[in-house]
Amino acid sequence: MRIEVRVFSGLEKFLPNKSFGEPLPVELPEGGTIRDLLLKIGIPKDHVFTILVDGKHRSFDYTVRDGERISLFPPVGGG
Amino acid sequence: MAKFLRVDMSAKQAKFEEVSDKYLTLGGRALTSQLVADEVPAVCDPLGPFNKLVIAPGLLSGTNAPSSGRLSVGGKSPLTGGIKEANAGGITSQKLANLDIKAVIIEGKPADKGFFLLKITPDGVEMLSADDLAGKGTYEVTAICRERYGDKVAVITIGPAGEMLMPSAGVSNNDSDGNSSRYAGRGGLGAVMGSKGLKAIVVDCPKTFDAPVKDPERFKAAAKKFAKILLDHPVCGQGLPSYGTNVLMNIINEAGTLPTRNFKFGRFDKAGEVSGEKLAEVATARGGKATHACHPGCVMRCSNVYPMPDGKVCAPIEYETAWCFGPNLEISDLDVVAKLNYICNDVGLDTIEAGCTLGVLMEAGVIPFGDGQAAIAALEEVAKGTPLGRIIGSGATNAGKVYGVTRVPAVKGQGIPAYDPRSCKGNGVTYATTPMGADHTAGYAVTANILKVGGFVDPTNKDGQVELSRNLQVATAAIDATGLCLFVAFAVLDNPEGLPTIVEMLNAQYGTELTVDDVAALGQNILKVERRFNLDAGFTKADDRLPEFFSTEELPPHNTKFDISDNDLDEVFNF
Incomplete structure (x- = not known):
């Protein structure tokens, strides 16, 4: 299955030649989780604080589905 | 004395x-x-x-x-x-x-x-x-x-x-x-x-850090501990100092609750162009600063210095301002956002209200959505005191009345800030009920709704939002009494040592014997005093409501409406 990943707020340093927010298409086997995704794209788990899948908060154990938009963030805040 | x-x-x-x-x-x-x-x-x-x-x-x-x-x-x-x-x-x-x-x-x-x-x-x-x-x-x-x-x-x-x-x-x-x-x-x-x-x-005062303190040694120890609590927290110690408050632009957009085109949509496809990451890139390249303290002694340094093409400097561009002049107006040019921000600072207008008001003018067709130059020209009318300028300076609610717009994002006459209440419902409760009129800082439920600070409460579900907003409104009122920046709340919500350390500083400074419970009581009392004033000024329950369109129009991408009942809203101040 194919998913679309976006990383922000400094996580882009782990993805060569990608800037923040730039969609990264990733092929992942059926049943793959966010944890599997991070291993595949080489982002250390302890740098990821918020995982949004189609805009909903999910955990590292979430099983990804085809076509989902996955956004990864370190700890951020403001207001 | x-x-x-x-x-x-x-x-x-x-x-x-x-x-x-x-x-x-x-x-x-x-x-x-x-x-x-x-x-x-x-x-x-x-x-x-x-x-x-x-x-x-x-x-x-x-x-x-x-x-x-x-x-x-x-x-x-x-x-x-x-x-x-x-x-x-x-x-x-x-x-x-x-x-x-x-x-x-x-x-x-x-x-x-x-x-x-x-x-x-x-x-x-x-x-x-x-x-x-x-x-x-x-x-x-x-x-x-x-x-x-x-x-x-x-x-x-x-x-x-x-x-x-x-x-x-x-x-x-x-x-x-x-x-x-x-x-x-x-x-x-x-x-x-x-x-x-x-x-x-x-x-004019030559001193900065020498206000009277009853027990300086005790105070110093508590202040040092509090600085460590802030610096150890990932948001206060790392997130805010890196990209400032506008780091929120992308996460609020990805979460689908970034008010776009006068609260029509929850995402803006060009949000990244006006985000904190982009701001840091441009500011640094132009010799500005991605991080800056608004006052001496701030350890979070969430401000920034953005050099504009005309040689002037806009410092800072905050998230809510980038939102109100950016996605809210479908403007994706950071230089236009900076210019609108600068004009507001100079002429002396609240940026959030000005952005909400321009959104209403765009809704009315007075100027087109996405037209940055038209927005700048309109805002420049304020200093001239022309009829259009005075309408803009009168705020979103008044502008809506003048132009016959019903989709006006405001509560108690004050414009709603940068988090749509339909997919960040805790903030919706705060907008509706705070004595201040729509104010995101009064009970910043974005913490638990989106940022996963101080727990997690699903932002698209109505459950738990009233309690979340109530607790945050009480805590915020107390923090606003201390002179601490509200952003210390990120650390205080997550670290059980946070609040006791604030109390320790207060006791050391004033020779008091306050407890953590007294701080909650202080927050509650502030809200009671403010609510009483509003009641005497003629406010009723009807003033503690969101505009109608938030409960009738769905917000994409989550297709949510604001569905917290009137009875539940009336329970916010049940203390």
Whole structure:
């Protein structure tokens, strides 16, 4: 299955030649989780604080589905 | 000895007075709201002689408590008709605290026209004519005052919008670099200052961290511990110092709750172009700064310095401002956002209200969505005082009435900020119920709704939002009394040592024996005082509601409506 990943707020340093927010298409086997995704794209788990899948908060154990938009963030805040 | 400075603008006289016991342990918002409740008739005209402008440093301001330099400005709001506390960074709070001034109370109204400047120094107070400053923008006024009185002075001032008594005029003060960009922006207190004939207050004090402390050793230990608590927290210690508040743009967009095209959509496909990451890139490339402190002693340094193409500098561009002039108007050019921000700072308008109002004008078809140059041209009308400029300065609700727009994002007459209440429902509860009118800071549920700070409450589900908003509103009121920046809440919500350490600092400074429970009681009491004022001013339950369209129009991408019942909203203040 194919998913679309976006990383922000400094996580882009782990993805060569990608800037923040730039969609990264990733092929992942059926049943793959966010944890599997991070291993595949080489982002250390302890740098990821918020995982949004189609805009909903999910955990590292979430099983990804085809076509989902996955956004990864370190700890951020403001207001 | 702590003192009040009472300034009678009818007689053009200022005098110091002793602080009675009732007010000794109050500061910041607790003090401004209590003084307004005690001294201002709730039914008075906000621009008349009976309203007062109260300016107060927080309880911990002027000490070496980290990030404690927030200033509270209070009065009856000409925008909402209710009580108002607007909270600003900048360098004034620390200076007032170091002069041992607990509050400046500005009252009365001059019978004649003309503007005045109040100069406060360690030697006393002077009232000077400011007719030569009248009509000038805040940047120029601040520069002139720094030239005349020294480049270390703090300058509180209003722009032409405040002089023209526009309901969304703010009160500015400056950062250490002289930028008049630290605003007590919301609710039109700039018009209250203008109505008093007061153009500027110059505060000269050579000290920054030497406000009186009863037990300095104990205080020092607690302040050091609190700094560590802030720096150890990932948001306060790393997130905010890296990209500033505008780091929120992308996460709020990805979460689908970024109000776009006047609250029509929850995502903007060009949000990244006006985000904190982009801002840091551009600012750094142009020789600006991605991180900057709004006052000495702040460890979070969430501000920034953005050089504009015309050679001027906008410092800072905050998230809510980037949102209101960016996605809210479908504008994706950061230079346009910076220009709109700068114009507001200079003319003296609240950015959030101005952005919401431009959104209403775009909804009405007066100017097209996405047209940055048209937005700039419209905002430039404010300084000229043209009919369009005055409509813009009158805020979103008034502009909606003038142009027949019903999709007006506002509560109690004040524009709704940068988180759509349909997919960030905790903030929706806060917007509806806070005594301030729609205000994201009054109970910032974005923490648990989106940022996963202080737990997690699903932002698209109505469950748990009333309790979340209630607890945050109480905690926020208390923090606003301390002079601590609200952003300490990120750490305090996650670290059980946070609140006890704040209490320890307060006890060490004032010789009190407060407990953590007393802090909650303080927060509750502030809200009760403010609610009572609003009730007496004529507010009812009907004022604690969101505009109709939030419960009838679905917000994509989650296709949510605001569905928290009226009964549940009425339970927020059940204490």
